[in-house]
Amino acid sequence: MHRIATLLFALGLGVLLLGLAAQLPLGATPMAIGNEILARAPGEIGAANIVTSVVLAYRGIDTLGELAILFAAATAAGLVLGHAGSRSRNGEAGFILRTGSDLLFPLLLTVGFYIVLHGHLTPGGGFQGGVVLAAAFFASFLARPSHRPGHGVISLIEGLAGAAFIGIGLAALAGGGAFLQPLLDRGMLGELVSAGSLPLLYLAVGLKVGAELAGLLAQLAE
Amino acid sequence: MNALVLPVVLPLLTAFLLQPAGRLSAALARWAGPAVLLVCAGLLVQIALLTGGEPVTAAIGGFAPPVGIVFYADALALLMAIAVPVSALLLWPRAEAGEAGVRQSALMLLLVGSGTGMALSGDLFNLYVFYELLTVASFGLASATGTGRAYVATVRYVLVSGFGSLIALAGIALLYAQTGSLNLAQLADLAPERLANPLGLAAFACLLIGFGVKAELFPVNNWVPDLYACAGKPISALLAGVVSKLAVLVLLRLTVLVFDSPEAREMLMVLGLAGLVTGELAAWRARDLPRLLAYSSIGQLGLLFVALSLPGPAGLAAALAVALHHLLVKPALFMLAERWHGSLDKLAGAGRASPLAAGLFTLFALSLVGVPPLPGFWAKLLVLLELARGAGPFDLTALALVLAVTVVEAHYLFRLVGILYSPGEFRDRHSPRALAVAGLGGAVLVAAMLTLPAVSDALAGLASQAADTAAYRTLTLGGGL
Amino acid sequence: MAWLVLLLVVLMLGAAVLVLLLDNLVAAVAAASVVSLLLSVLFALLAAPDVALTEAAVGAGLSGAVLALGLRRLGLAGIKAEDDHA
Amino acid sequence: MTPLDTLYLASAATLAAMLVLGDWRRAGVLATLMYGVQLALLFTMQRTGSTSFDLSALGFELSWRFDALSWFFAVVTLGTAFFASWYGAGEWLRAYTGRRRLFQSALAANVFAMLLLLGSGDLLTLFVGWEATSWAGFLLMALAGGLARDAALRYLVYAMAGAMALLGALVVLFQAGGSFSYEAARATLAAMAPGPLWALIILFGLGFGAKLALLPLHLWQAAAYSETPAPGSVFLGGVVGRMGLFALALVLVGLIGIPHLQALAVPFTFLTAQDVVAWVAALTVVLPTYTALKQNDARYLLAWHGIGQGGYMLLGLIVGSALGSAGGLLHVINYAATQATLLMVVFGVRHRVGHTDLNRLGGLVARMPLSFLALLLGIISLAGLPPMSGFVSKWMVYSSLIQDGRPFLFLAAIVGTLGTILSVYKLIHNLFLGQLRAEHEQLNEAPLSMLIPMLATATLAFVTGVAPGLVLGWVADAQAAIGLPVIDYTLGGIASPRASLDMLWVVGVMFAGFGVGALLFYGAGGKTHRVHQLDNYAGGHFLDAGMRYHYSDNFYAGLMHLIGGWYRGSFHWLEGAIGSGLSLVAQGAGGWYRAINPAFYLLAASVALIAWVAL
Amino acid sequence: MDMTFAPDPLALLVIGALGLIVVGAAGLAFGRHLFRLVLALGLAEAGANLLLVIAGYRWDAVAPILTGSAPAAMVDPVPQALVLTAIVIGVGVQALAVALLVRVKLAYGTLDLAELKALVERDIRAAAGIGEPDSAQAPATLPGPAGLIGERP
Structure with a gap:
């Protein structure tokens, strides 16, 4: 009976939401602030990827919040899993995995850093690059579970990268402007070194996300 | 009034740095949290006295609203913002040893930072x-x-x-x-x-x-x-x-x-x-x-x-x-x-x-x-x-x-x-x-x-x-x- | 373009329902990754490359890895999941 | 510093003194003296006066002022407090095992709260005083712990239900009238449509009825008042219940007014609001009195009578004629003195014997003659026989019922009085008459410190019985204060053209009759000589000490069997039904939080929510 | 379906998004096994993210990336920034949930919600020191009609 009732409710919810969604102005959204950002972003921020300018400049504190959430999730997972049945897995993984991960490791690192550093030009950025970096460390950990990446090193990178992100923001505040105000000159649109402090911010984000997720995955995989 | 952001950002900064600080000295990690909260509470009280209850705004990143994010602090928001660090100080969890203690303090700091942010953000x-x-x-x-x-x-x-x-x-x-x-x-x-x-x-x-x-x-x-x-x-x-x-x-x-x-x-x-x-x-x-x-x-x-x-x-x-x-x-x-x-x-x-x-x-x-x-x-x-x-x-x-x-x-x-x-x-x-x-x-x-x-x-x-x-x-x- | 979207949406919803109905939890995690993958393709079609990349990397990759590791840690991986079928 | 300020300061000082010195051996005496001072202050100030300070909070004013009605009830309150405290000052306090400081300060808090209630200048202050009195009462009742704590908790539920009904009425009245003051309330009530007016009357009735223990809300009073320590029980029994009457008088009579009640008809019937209240009062007179008959503990018997007499006072008041309302108000003083006397005697017996179970006592007259005398005077007044004061007020209410042409109410009152006479006889018979039990041979009289207040209140009842005029002056002023027709009175009683009573004559003739009888008897050489209890002849053979011939067990068994049938706890069933219904709903409410899979209910709730939004 | 009637892609996408949310919600309500609930939660969040991106889509507009070519009409960049954050939040919460599941499995050995609820209730009562949990018996409610106190029944 329980299942039928649930299905009924699910269908009911679906129909209702569809009824409501029919009134959505699809495709012609009143971009109250969208248009203004599209107009001002290239000039004011100088980043080719306008989403990045929104993520790091216009809505910078959202991204800071986002970093803090990931940090909180990793810390909480650490707190929860702290000493749960951590039996260290010794021995080596299979030959294919070991050589594969050795080959992949440098490749993943370069792709990861590429994505992070080109955040303001092409799609992608700190988060996506960070995940790729984490995958790199995780692959090497899978291959050789015994020497897992140093826990201290990870938390150090994590802490410093986060502090760097806030440091850049505070620097703007100290310099008379507002918190997280874009600094440095905007340079040529489309160049690697452009859009002022945005690449630095995304680098900090990338390192932090990478370290955090690597730690998290290592902890989970114990 | 850009200092309005500090009570939100400082706890986050301390939380990030708590882990590495824990390496240096356990005492620092233990007392850094409450100390920063005191500073934040002081800051908020100072802002409240400065503005004398009149609402004041702080545009994040220097972008005027509605494009950017704005912090709006009227008397009610400041009251709730002050209540967060104060009650966190009063209700600080019993300090546990080692790693778990540091992590708990970091989470408390995040909680206070986000709480203050929720009170002020517009x-x-x-x-x-x-x-x-x-x-x-x-x-x-x-x-x-x-x-x-x-x-x-x-x-x-x-x-x-x-x-x-x-x-x-x-x-x-x-x-x-x-x-x-x-x-x-x-x-x-x-x-x-x-x-x-x-x-x-x-x-x-x-x-x-x-x-x-x-x-x-x-x-x-x-x-x-x-x-x-x-x-x-x-x-x-x-x-x-x-x-x-x-x-x-x-x-x-x-x-x-x-x-x-x-x-x-x-x-x-x-x-x-x-x-x-x-x-x-x-x-x-x-x-x-x-x-x-x-x-x-x-x-x-x-x-x-x-x-x-x-x-x-x-x-x-x-x-x-x-x-x-x-x-x-x-x-x-x-x-x-x-x-x-x-x-x-x-x-x-x-x-x-x-x-x-x-x-x-x-x-x-x-x-x-x-x-x-x-x-x-x-x-x-x-x-x-x-x-x-x-x-x-x-x-x-x-x-x-x-x-x-x-x-x-x-x-x-x-x-x-x-x-x-x-x-x-x-x-x-x-x-x-x-x-x-x-x-x-x-x-x-x-x-x-x-x-x-x-x-x-x-x-x-x-x-x-x-x-x-x-x-x-x-x-x-x-x-x- | 419209037919492609129709195909992707139907596939995605099918995979989503599969996530709930599959007995074997590993297969369910796989189905979740498929949903995430199809979703990132949809995002690409919606002219949101950033989001597509994130969904692919984080949704399919990371969440799949986390769930799979979780399963291994819970000891539910591989064996026929016992009475979880409500 | 107006006189009222000094009164409140004195009362607050008493509370403070008791809080500080509560444990002191002589604290009881100090308390009695301070109540005496307050009584004196009350007598020196004139009937009306207001305090110099008033609190203002959230834009509302809390102001206090006295008028003749509050002055009248204040006299009764402080008088009862004085005698109760005196009663508990001597021997009783030495034997009291509980926490003295808490008891003394609870009593002082009760008195202070009631003075605050009586002096309230507007509806909000009335509510504040009302809550203060409820909570002070709860503290006093819950002192003895165990059974008393449960009874007090039950009282609290009724008191809170009443208070909340009152708060609801106040708030609705405030919105309609714009302010809490009595004048604004009087204006809005006058201009209010029947529908909301009925709602307000019911709410006020529930609110004040809870403390006056009107019929549906009366189950808590007997247990709560009886389990309180002796002086507390005397004070509660004597006057606290009457606070409900004061508030009803203030609101139903003062603000709404009897003519308006008479005009307000119950739809589809020919009853008016006044009839409804009168019948509730009449039923409150009859039913609790017959429950009193069944009691096996003297304290409970008297407590049940408290409920009955409360209904009696309301009946007199609501009739609205000069004679009836004067009778109702006079009965407040008369019954306070009577109930105080009876309770003091009963607690005196309890002090000596250790219990007051009517089935295991008897023949105490030999050992406690003075207590017997006080009880005798008390039950005469309770039953409403001359020369005691109870007769005067009952006579006034009866004649007003007849004059106003309300035969059925009169009949109900008579049935009530019949029940009273039966139960008081049971009281005096089971306690003092009959065969003295072996274990009570060496019993001695109640201690002097308890005996004197007992006899004092008895003589007070006798004096106000012989010369009611002394007190009728206060009653007349009180009537004027709430807009009732004023009674014209003489020292001896009533001098109205349609019904007149002169107690001086009545008592004079009575004593003259006794005098003539005594002369004849002694004149003709008759002598009285003591007859030993066992010098008797029953059932064909002589009695000896070992035999028990006096059975006080389950007195009125036949009558109980007769009326037991239909009255079998109908209100208990009502209270039980509400209680179990509530716990059923609570079981359902709790279930929401024990749900195995909360998300299922989440889904249902969100569907309902969005459906409601869409429609 | 005749070929001329091309289904409006956006409406399909909305159906897809709402479908995901509904399937996720049904999974949450339907599931007995905690792990499956976490999966369902992930699905529902994906649906919400899709809904948010659709909210920013404009017809025949291109991605908000400035390529050297002529500036064509662009899609609204703000929702995309929001979804970026939302996706990562979803995974963060999911990782934490999995960590908690590991601890629950260690503590109770089962992940079935019904069993867990009973076990937790037993533990809470044991910790609080409440007697045998006969939940049917109401605690000391309004003192019921235990006969008139002091009156012989």
């Missing part, structure tokens, strides 16, 4: 992000006790919060599809013509459920009893006290600024009444103290939502009175629960063993029930007066229910007071800090009672300022830095 999605940060931090802290039941309770809490946050996200999507903006002031401008239709109300319903999880709103509050019974009492006090008020503050901003329609108020009242009745009746049946307090907290917040549904500055004053009263009483009660172990009938003789604690409990019980000279009565009187003013069918049923529920509340509270003072051998857990917090709560309550005229004028000022949407819009959009 952007809807920014509020959502801080709300999520608050939630994730509370997941970690709630499961810190390490017992099996705490983990299960936290998992259920994670699921309900997850459900709430995805509904809130859907709400934000609906809202954005209709108005194209996230800044509360601009939403207030666009609301009359864009959000008046059922879809606008659906967006409000989604946001209500989303932010209602932490505000213990009716459909999404069944995680409350188990979590407060299993999590540490300080964290339960923090969650039930200041954190739930922050969520209510966000909803207050939404109802006052953006969704000012009668249907929205009706929805708030119905859900509030449902929470009030189920909470108090469940408390009447509870047989252990933490869950009794949890149910009573649901009931009190139900009353707060009923108060929130009352239109106009007078309704807002009533809501603020109930909110501040609950913010004062509930953490103190939870700290008393830390001194006494769970079951009710094991508390016999507590009156003789710890007379001060039992006396304080009686004082709080009297104020919760609303016995005249105490502030609890004036808060309830304001709510009842506003309900009577409405005189609609909903209002009168609400009036009758609030009064009827008070009788049930009086019965189970004073059944417990009777047990406290009945003869029996009893030894309570020695926790001086619990008594200190409860004593402080009691002292402030009595002080509020004695200086009632001054408190009531301040409250009226607070409410009228918060209800003044025109000032909010002109100041925020007018680019007043």
Whole structure:
């Protein structure tokens, strides 16, 4: 009976939401602030990827919040899993995995850093690059579970990268402007070194996300 | 007034650096947290004195709203912002050794930073992000006790919060599809013509459920009893006290600024009444103290939502009175629960063993029930007066229910007071800090009672300022830095 | 373009329902990754490359890894999940 | 510093003194003296006066002022408090095992709260005083713990229900009238439509009826008042219940007014609001009195009578004629003195014997003659026979019922009085008459410190019986204060053209009759000589000490069997039904939080919510 | 379906988004096994994210990336920034949930919600020291009609 009732409710919810969604102005959204950002972003921020300018400049504190959430999730997972049945897995993984991960490791690192550093030009950025970096460390950990990446090193990178992100923001505040105000000159649109402090911010984000997720995955995989 | 951002950013910075700092010296990691909170509280008080209660804004990143995110600090926001670090300092979890202790302090700092952010921020999605940060931090802290039941309770809490946050996200999507903006002031401008239709109300319903999880709103509050019974009492006090008020503050901003329609108020009242009745009746049946307090907290917040549904500055004053009263009483009660172990009938003789604690409990019980000279009565009187003013069918049923529920509340509270003072051998857990917090709560309550005229004028000022949407819009959009 | 979207949406919803109905939890995690992957393709079609990349990397990759590791840690991986079928 | 200020200061000083010196051996005496001072202050100030300070909070004013009605009730309150405290000052306090400081301060708090209630200048202050009195009463009742604590908790539920009904009425009235003051309330009530007016009357009736223990709300009073320590029980029994009457007089008679009640008809019937209240009062006179008959503990018997007499006072008041309302108000003083005397005697017996179980006592007249005398005077007044004061007020109420042409109410009152006479006889018979039990042979009289107040209140009842005029002056002023027709009285009684009573004559003739009888008897050489209890002849053989011939067990068994049938706890069933219904709903409410899979209900709730939003 | 009637892609997407949310919600309500609930939660969040991106889509507009070519009409960049955050939040919460599940499995050995609820209730009562939990028996409610106190029944 329980299942039928649930299905009924699910269908009911679906129909209702569809009824409501029919009134959505699809495709012609009143971009109250969208248009203004599209107009001002290239000039004011100088980043080719306008989403990045929104993520790091216009809505910078959202991204800071986002970093803090990931940090909180990793810390909480650490707190929860702290000493749960951590039996260290010794021995080596299979030959294919070991050589594969050795080959992949440098490749993943370069792709990861590429994505992070080109955040303001092409799609992608700190988060996506960070995940790729984490995958790199995780692959090497899978291959050789015994020497897992140093826990201290990870938390150090994590802490410093986060502090760097806030440091850049505070620097703007100290310099008379507002918190997280874009600094440095905007340079040529489309160049690697452009859009002022945005690449630095995304680098900090990338390192932090990478370290955090690597730690998290290592902890989970114990 | 760009310094407004510091009380939000400094705790986050310290949290990030706590782990590496822990490497250097354990003492630094242990005392860095409380020290930063003191600094933040000082900063906020200084800002409050500087602005003298006049609202002030801070555009993040230098981008004037509505494009950028803006922090709006009027007297109410500053009051709640100050309450967060202060109560976190008072309710700092017992320091654990080593790694777990550092992580717990980091989570507490994140909780305070996000709490202050929620109080000050003027952007809807920014509020959502801080709300999520608050939630994730509370997941970690709630499961810190390490017992099996705490983990299960936290998992259920994670699921309900997850459900709430995805509904809130859907709400934000609906809202954005209709108005194209996230800044509360601009939403207030666009609301009359864009959000008046059922879809606008659906967006409000989604946001209500989303932010209602932490505000213990009716459909999404069944995680409350188990979590407060299993999590540490300080964290339960923090969650039930200041954190739930922050969520209510966000909803207050939404109802006052953006969704000012009668249907929205009706929805708030119905859900509030449902929470009030189920909470108090469940408390009447509870047989252990933490869950009794949890149910009573649901009931009190139900009353707060009923108060929130009352239109106009007078309704807002009533809501603020109930909110501040609950913010004062509930953490103190939870700290008393830390001194006494769970079951009710094991508390016999507590009156003789710890007379001060039992006396304080009686004082709080009297104020919760609303016995005249105490502030609890004036808060309830304001709510009842506003309900009577409405005189609609909903209002009168609400009036009758609030009064009827008070009788049930009086019965189970004073059944417990009777047990406290009945003869029996009893030894309570020695926790001086619990008594200190409860004593402080009691002292402030009595002080509020004695200086009632001054408190009531301040409250009226607070409410009228918060209800003044025109000032909010002109100041925020007018680019007043 | 419309037919492609129809195909992707139907596939995605099918995978989503599969997540709930499959007995074997590992298969369910795989189905969740498929949903995430199809979703990132949809995002690409919606002219949101950033989001597509994130969804692919985080949704399919990371969440899949986390869930799979979780399963291994819970000891539910591989064996026929016992009475979880409500 | 107006006289009223000094009165409140004195009362507050008493409370403070008791809080500080409560444990002191002589605290009882100090308390009695301070109540005496307050009584003196009350007598020196004139009937009306207001305090110089008033509190303002959240834009509302809390002001206190006295008028003749509150002055009248204040006299009764302080008088009862004085005698109760005196009663508990001597021997009783030495034997009291509970926490003395808490008891003394509870009593002082009760008196202070009641003075605050009586002096309330507007509806909000009335509510504040009302809550203060409820909570002070709860504290006093819950002192003895155990059974008393449960009874007190039950009282608290009724008191809170009443208070909340009252708060609801106040709030609705405030919104209609714009302010809490009596004048604004009087204006809005006058201009109110029948519908909301009925709602208000019911709410006020419930609110004040809870403390006056009107019929549906009377189950708590007997247990709560009887389990309180002796002086507390005397004070509660004597006057606290009458606070409900004061408030009803203030609101129903003062604000709404009897003519307006008469005009307000119950739809589809020819009953008016006045009839409804009168019948509730009449039923409250009859039913509790017959429950009193069944009691096996003297304290409960008297407590049940308290409820009955409360109904009696309301009946007199609500009739609204000069004679009836004067009778109702006079009965407040008369019954306070009577109930105080009876309770003091009963607690005296309890002090000596240790219990007051009517089935295990008897023949105490031999050992406690003075207590017997006080009880005798008390029950004569309770039954309403001359020369005691009870007769005067009952006579006034009866004649007003007849004059106003309300035969059925008169009949109910008579049935009530019949029940009273039966139960008081049971009281005096089971306690003092009949065969003295072996274990009570060496019993001695109640201690002097308890005996004197007992006899004092008895003589007070006798004096106000012989010369009611002394007290009728206060009653007349009280009537004027709430807009009732004023009674014209003489020292001996009533001098109205349609019904006149002169107690001086009545008592004079009575004593003359006794005198003539005594002369004849002694004149004709009759001598009285003591007859030993066992010098008797029953059932064909002589009695000896070992035999028990006096059975006081289950007195009135036949009558109980007769009326037991239909009255079998109908109100208990009502209270039980509400209690179990509430716990059923609570079970459902709790279930929401014990749900195995909360998300299922979440889904249902969200569907309902969005459906409601869409429609 | 005749070929001329091309289904409006956006409406399909909305159906897809709402479908995901509904399937996720049904999974949450339907599931007995905690792990499956976490999966369902992930699905529902994906649906909400899709809804948010759709809210920012404009007809025949291109991605908000400035390529050297002529500036065509662009899609609204703000929702995309929001979804970026939302996705990462979803995974963060999911990782924490999995960590908690590991601890629950260690503590109770089962992940079935019904069993867990009973076990937790037993533990809470044991910790509080409440006697045998006969939940049917109401605690000391309004003192019921235990006969008139003091009166012989």
